Amino acid sequence: MTMIFGVPLAVFMGQLMLGLINGAFYALLSLGLAVIFGLLKIVNFAHGAQYMLGAFAALLGAQYLGINYWLALLLVPLVVGAFGALLERLVLRRIAHLDHLYGLLLTFGLALIFEGSLINLFGVSGASYPVPEALAGGIKLPFMFLPTYRGWVLVAALVVCLGTWFIIERTRLGAYLRAGTENPALMQAFGVNVPLLVTLTYGFGVALAAFAGVLAAPLYPVSPTMGSSLLIVVFAVVVIGGMGSILGAILTGLAMGLIEGLTKVYYPEAANTVIFLVMIMVLMLRPAGLFGKEA
Amino acid sequence: MTSVMNATRSPHGISTSSDEAICLAGVNAFYGESHILHGVDLRVKRGELVTLLGRNGAGRSTTLKTIMNMVGSRSGSIVINGQETLGMKPHHIPRLGVGYCPEERGIFASLDVEENLLLPPTVRSGGMSLDDIYGMFPNLYERRRSQGTRLSGGEQQMLAMARILRTGADILLLDEITEGLAPVINQALAEVLVTLKSRGMTIVLVEQNFRFAAPLADRHFVMEHGRIIDTIEAADLDARRDDLNALLGV
Ligand SMILES: Nc1ncnc2c1ncn2[C@@H]1O[C@H](COP(=O)(O)OP(=O)(O)OP(=O)(O)O)[C@@H](O)[C@H]1O
Ligand SMILES: [Mg+2]
Numbered sequence: 421m422t423m424i425f426g427v428p429l430a431v432f433m434g435q436l437m438l439g440l441i442n443g444a445f446y447a448l449l450s451l452g453l454a455v456i457f458g459l460l461k462i463v464n465f466a467h468g469a470q471y472m473l474g475a476f477a478a479l480l481g482a483q484y485l486g487i488n489y490w491l492a493l494l495l496v497p498l499v500v501g502a503f504g505a506l507l508e509r510l511v512l513r514r515i516a517h518l519d520h521l522y523g524l525l526l527t528f529g530l531a532l533i534f535e536g537s538l539i540n541l542f543g544v545s546g547a548s549y550p551v552p553e554a555l556a557g558g559i560k561l562p563f564m565f566l567p568t569y570r571g572w573v574l575v576a577a578l579v580v581c582l583g584t585w586f587i588i589e590r591t592r593l594g595a596y597l598r599a600g601t602e603n604p605a606l607m608q609a610f611g612v613n614v615p616l617l618v619t620l621t622y623g624f625g626v627a628l629a630a631f632a633g634v635l636a637a638p639l640y641p642v643s644p645t646m647g648s649s650l651l652i653v654v655f656a657v658v659v660i661g662g663m664g665s666i667l668g669a670i671l672t673g674l675a676m677g678l679i680e681g682l683t684k685v686y687y688p689e690a691a692n693t694v695i696f697l698v699m700i701m702v703l704m705l706r707p708a709g710l711f712g713k714e715a
Numbered sequence: 716m717t718s719v720m721n722a723t724r725s726p727h728g729i730s731t732s733s734d735e736a737i738c739l740a741g742v743n744a745f746y747g748e749s750h751i752l753h754g755v756d757l758r759v760k761r762g763e764l765v766t767l768l769g770r771n772g773a774g775r776s777t778t779l780k781t782i783m784n785m786v787g788s789r790s791g792s793i794v795i796n797g798q799e800t801l802g803m804k805p806h807h808i809p810r811l812g813v814g815y816c817p818e819e820r821g822i823f824a825s826l827d828v829e830e831n832l833l834l835p836p837t838v839r840s841g842g843m844s845l846d847d848i849y850g851m852f853p854n855l856y857e858r859r860r861s862q863g864t865r866l867s868g869g870e871q872q873m874l875a876m877a878r879i880l881r882t883g884a885d886i887l888l889l890d891e892i893t894e895g896l897a898p899v900i901n902q903a904l905a906e907v908l909v910t911l912k913s914r915g916m917t918i919v920l921v922e923q924n925f926r927f928a929a930p931l932a933d934r935h936f937v938m939e940h941g942r943i944i945d946t947i948e949a950a951d952l953d954a955r956r957d958d959l960n961a962l963l964g965v
Pocket of ligand 2 (some may be wrong): 775818
């Protein structure tokens with residue numbers, strides 16, 4: 421049997437794969453946070469809850485409306501994203517002129533409300549969402565066994581991340597977003613409806629979180645608290661990558677997943693803390709983050 | 716008489732005729748608690764080029780920002796192309812045909828030169844095409860793939876001007892476009908302004924560089940402490956040169 425530094429290849433690759441999949445979720449979520457932070461300057465503490473809402477919407481949609489996985493993957497981000505847009509329009513906008521700390525507190529409060537309401541309705545234990553039939557089973561690779569659904573999650577997350585990167589960095593709409601991030605007042609003086617851009621951007625960021633939630637539903641127990649524990653790690657990822665950069669959010673997310681996976685192989689005790697150690701190191705050496713612009 | 720028939724009455728009871736591109740009447744502007752403009756009256760006819768002169772802090776930039784609704788709050792009457800704009804949202808004002816070039820130029824660092832050029836949405840038909848613009852500013856063509864803020868100061872100034880020419884705006888509000896530029900570039904900018912004026916554009920020029928502005932303008936408004944304290948027609952300029960120097964403190 422092939423060994424990598426004293427670990428069987430299959431085990432090594434298996435953990436790497438798990439790490440990469442976690443990393444894909446980190447990437448999707450920190451990407452949404454970065455997009456929202458760029459234009460709204462708000463640290464969206466409701467992001468984890470919105471991810472959870474995505475998973476729950478898929479679960480409830482399947483139970484009560486018979487919506488299958490594929491339809492959910494399309495519909496849930498739209499519905500939850502529209503809900504996010506509404507939230508921006510009706511709630512966040514009212515405090516947009518205040519210190520951004522208030523936005524953080526408000527979204528934190530919203531997260532607690534979403535979580536609390538769902539705990540009240542469904543309890544904390546969590547339910548499982550079936551893997552879609554077409555993606556059941558696995559693929560035997562020369563060095564490991566890859567469950568098809570995990571492979572799919574990786575591909576889907578990467579496609580959405582790169583698609584988002586493309587829209588933001590290479591299209592006219594993305595140019596509006598980048599310019600609005602830099603100087604919203606001037607954008608408005610050019611005739612761009614910046615308040616609408618803000619609403620749509622928040623909605624889009626929330627839709628990304630909901631998409632991640634649907635992807636996650638067949639992998640992890642769907643429970644009201646599934647987002648809050650993940651969000652803490654995602655914030656660490658964002659701090660490491662730096663808030664400024666879209667590609668930075670994606671790459672850091674994947675890299676941190678991998679580092680976590682590797683740690684699980686060689687020193688499992690540290691697997692849950694390694695990202696925070698990296699965060700502390702980055703904060704000391706490069707406070708603006710790996711991809712952030714130095715202030 | 717057509718000018719009477721076309722006259723409308725603004726809320727302040729001042730008649731504005733249709734040959735006026737911009738008409739400010741009794742305009743006050745505030746940044747938070749600070750009251751910056753105090754009853755500014757300003758009329759600019761279609762196709763005219765006027766300047767706003769004054770010492771630092773006189774309120775010239777604030778006047779342009781007030782027209783664009785970029786200040787904290789404003790009152791009075793601001794009629795643009797015949798429409799009262801006091802209650803309008805900031806993003807509706809450019810759509811009346813107004814192009815604004817801010818004092819700090821406002822080139823976007825996260826966009827390349829061509830993206831900067833293409834950024835402001837078209838507000839009217841009849842704007843210059845990208846080819847026209849590159850013809851007028853060959854430097855921008857050569858550097859179209861560079862990051863916007865990597866351009867030299869003069870090139871950034873040209874970019875800030877060029878991008879509002881594309882939009883079809885026929886009223887241009889230009890804030891200190893010659894600031895810190897070499898004389899040759901100023902010469903080129905002056906030629907651009909002459910060309911634009913000959914095409915019938917209305918231009919409000921905020922300038923420190925009076926030698927640049929004097930030969931171009933139809934009229935000069937002198938500001939102090941947020942008020943217009945004098946208006947000098949181009950024809951009277953020579954006779955009133957001493958007055959003007961005293962007002963500007965030069
Ligand atoms: N954002 C702001 N908040 C508060 N006060 C401001 C703001 N911008 C300008 N002011 C004040 O308004 C007054 C007029 O400023 P403005 O920028 O209009 O002057 P200006 O005539 O353009 O002069 P300059 O030569 O400095 O450009 C100044 O006293 C300035 O301190
Ligand atoms: Mg000024």
